[in-house]
Amino acid sequence: MTVDTLVRPSQTSALIKCPPYRKPKPADPCAMVIFGASGDLTKRLIVPALYNLARTGLLPAQFALIGVARKDITAESWRNELYDMLKHFVGDPAGEFEIDRIDKAAWKRLSQSISYLQGDLNDPEMYAGLRRELDKVEKTHHTHGNAIFYLAVADQLFGPTVDQLGKAGLVAEQSEDRDGKRSPWRRVVIEKPFGHSLDSARRLNTRIRRTLQEDQIYRIDHFLGKDTVQSIMAFRFGNGIFEPIWNRDRIDHVQITAAETLGVEKRGAFYEATGALRDMIPNHAFSLLSMVAMEPPVGFDAAAIRNMKADVLAAIPAIDPKVPVRGQYTAGKVLGRQVQGYRQESNVAPQSNVETYAALKVEIDNWRWAGVPFFIRTGKHLVARMTEIAICFKPAPYTAFLNTPVEALRPNWLVLSIAPEESISLQFEVKRRGPVVDLAAVKMDFCYNDWFSKEPNVGYETLLYDVMIGDQTLFMRADMIEDSWRIVQPVLDEWSKKPADIPTYPSGSNGPVAADELLARDGNRAWRAIDQPAKCNT
Numbered sequence: 216m217t218v219d220t221l222v223r224p225s226q227t228s229a230l231i232k233c234p235p236y237r238k239p240k241p242a243d244p245c246a247m248v249i250f251g252a253s254g255d256l257t258k259r260l261i262v263p264a265l266y267n268l269a270r271t272g273l274l275p276a277q278f279a280l281i282g283v284a285r286k287d288i289t290a291e292s293w294r295n296e297l298y299d300m301l302k303h304f305v306g307d308p309a310g311e312f313e314i315d316r317i318d319k320a321a322w323k324r325l326s327q328s329i330s331y332l333q334g335d336l337n338d339p340e341m342y343a344g345l346r347r348e349l350d351k352v353e354k355t356h357h358t359h360g361n362a363i364f365y366l367a368v369a370d371q372l373f374g375p376t377v378d379q380l381g382k383a384g385l386v387a388e389q390s391e392d393r394d395g396k397r398s399p400w401r402r403v404v405i406e407k408p409f410g411h412s413l414d415s416a417r418r419l420n421t422r423i424r425r426t427l428q429e430d431q432i433y434r435i436d437h438f439l440g441k442d443t444v445q446s447i448m449a450f451r452f453g454n455g456i457f458e459p460i461w462n463r464d465r466i467d468h469v470q471i472t473a474a475e476t477l478g479v480e481k482r483g484a485f486y487e488a489t490g491a492l493r494d495m496i497p498n499h500a501f502s503l504l505s506m507v508a509m510e511p512p513v514g515f516d517a518a519a520i521r522n523m524k525a526d527v528l529a530a531i532p533a534i535d536p537k538v539p540v541r542g543q544y545t546a547g548k549v550l551g552r553q554v555q556g557y558r559q560e561s562n563v564a565p566q567s568n569v570e571t572y573a574a575l576k577v578e579i580d581n582w583r584w585a586g587v588p589f590f591i592r593t594g595k596h597l598v599a600r601m602t603e604i605a606i607c608f609k610p611a612p613y614t615a616f617l618n619t620p621v622e623a624l625r626p627n628w629l630v631l632s633i634a635p636e637e638s639i640s641l642q643f644e645v646k647r648r649g650p651v652v653d654l655a656a657v658k659m660d661f662c663y664n665d666w667f668s669k670e671p672n673v674g675y676e677t678l679l680y681d682v683m684i685g686d687q688t689l690f691m692r693a694d695m696i697e698d699s700w701r702i703v704q705p706v707l708d709e710w711s712k713k714p715a716d717i718p719t720y721p722s723g724s725n726g727p728v729a730a731d732e733l734l735a736r737d738g739n740r741a742w743r744a745i746d747q748p749a750k751c752n753t
């Protein structure tokens with residue numbers, strides 16, 4: 216991590232000198248094999264991220280990309296498909312970037328690295344073919360035998376594919392000979408969902424670790440690829456002023472929100488087997504929670520950081536299943552557009568009781584956090600898109616404003632906004648102008664866009680680059696995954712019982728009313744409004 220003092224671009228009179236960014240470490244030569252080459256994730260996120268790495272000079276010069284799927288296509292047609300998607304997604308994924316053309320040199324570099332292998336992951340012959348392809352690119356693209364296997368396929372294929380990679384001798388652990396010469400490295404990236412329950416996650420971990428060492432396994436959680444999420448550690452541990460108040464003495468509670476305006480879109484079948492809780496909480500929400508709640512690590516390396524995060528998860532008791540709240544969206548209006556209810560979505564059962572909203576309370580049984588509730592909520596088709604961590608501080612201990620109109624003081628809020636705006640904001644009280652002593656809550660905002668230029672980024676760039684340099688800091692370790700499932704397992708069990716009809720909420724609302732009661736019952740607290748946050752300045 217670099218420690219820079221920056222001149223805010225708009226503050227030309229600022230005197231602070233801006234040192235150059237520290238150059239990132241060059242990635243090792245390697246081949247990357249994508250299982251699931253024709254899939255949505257590959258086209259929409261993985262390949263655009265590789266392209267962005269090529270554009271920013273982080274893709275190794277000696278690189279080969281091998282796509283694998285059953286679809287009968289040539290390397291040429293795969294390349295063309297990827298190019299078409301790239302125009303779409305890298306150019307302007309969400310209308311955020313004013314780049315209307317592909318960087319030709321970057322695309323040339325990436326496209327020259329591309330080959331395609333048709334085959335079935337259940338077929339041992341495919342792996343023999345893959346070995347030949349890897350040998351070939353080692354010579355043609357000088358990949359030094361290093362290889363990443365990216366499992367961008369349905370989760371039922373994770374275990375069988377790792378077994379087959381092992382049987383084919385494609386994922387031997389890196390070793391050193393007597394002269395200190397190291398054999399090539401082999402790494403495996405595993406997508407989410409990593410299991411559907413505590414049992415299945417344990418079984419999957421046991422299964423893949425028969426073949427792989429933990430340092431070869433990269434369990435991906437794309438939330439950790441977001442700059443603003445990584446910045447939580449910088450904010451906490453790069454400053455002296457926040458840590459002294461970052462504990463049960465000064466913090467009343469924490470709210471973590473991942474509100475979406477999207478519905479289940481075309482993923483009805485996936486969602487029917489998953490639901491909001493599995494889809495978002497043990498992975499993304501707990502990743503955010505562990506960043507906020509971890510102890511300061513002794514160093515900035517993967518082992519030190521992951522140990523601290525794992526400690527937080529280990530300190531969370533399993534959730535009492537009676538407390539959480541769930542809901543399912545019905546028809547309504549989202550951002551001015553009429554949308555259908557969940558049960559009317561394609562590939563969704565007309566009587567489905569799958570939740571599209573979940574809210575719960577988590578406690579952390581350790582010295583720092585005892586008695587501080589962490590409330591988490593996530594939902595689809597809500598009133599606005601908003602991913603944020605909001606820290607509510609305890610109010611001033613005594614209202615000194617006697618004989619004034621000030622009756623109650625509002626708490627201070629520190630809000631780390633992750634999407635759609637990337638910002639950090641502190642709310643505090645000031646006196647309004649005028650002769651009367653009256654207070655108002657105001658905010659001090661830091662917006663990423665004000666200080667750093669925005670680069671096209673689909674969210675997987677840092678994570679892929681980290682796999683190439685062998686940095687596991689941002690990936691989930693086996694024990695972290697299992698603890699995450701352990702915490703939510705009682706709720707999954709309860710919600711899987713044949714229930715009465717699930718509570719509903721209209722699309723475009725804040726979610727089910729019961730979610731408000733969850734906080735009201737707990738110390739008379741209330742959720743923050745789910746708002747489309749004000750746009751940052753630039």
Ligand SMILES: NC(=O)C1=CN([C@@H]2O[C@H](COP(=O)(O)OP(=O)(O)OC[C@H]3O[C@@H](n4cnc5c(N)ncnc54)[C@H](OP(=O)(O)O)[C@@H]3O)[C@@H](O)[C@H]2O)C=CC1
Pocket residue numbers: 250251252253254255256257283284285286334335336337366367368369370406407408
């Ligand atoms: N899409 C997304 O936004 C996200 C996806 N993920 C995860 O990524 C993974 C992939 O998702 P997604 O891309 O959406 O899925 P898709 O269904 O779009 O793609 C699946 C891919 O797997 C290939 N495939 C399926 N069976 C086999 C087989 N037996 N042998 C070889 N290839 C096979 C398919 O190609 P073919 O049929 O030609 O063989 C296709 O390329 C999943 O685990 C998902 O949960 C995670 C986060 C976000």
Ligand SMILES: O=C1O[C@H](COP(=O)(O)O)[C@@H](O)[C@H](O)[C@H]1O
Pocket residue numbers: 475477494495602634
């Ligand atoms: O993993 C998932 O995340 C997305 C939300 O991620 P974001 O980066 O767009 O905020 C969610 O829509 C999806 O259902 C889930 O599978």
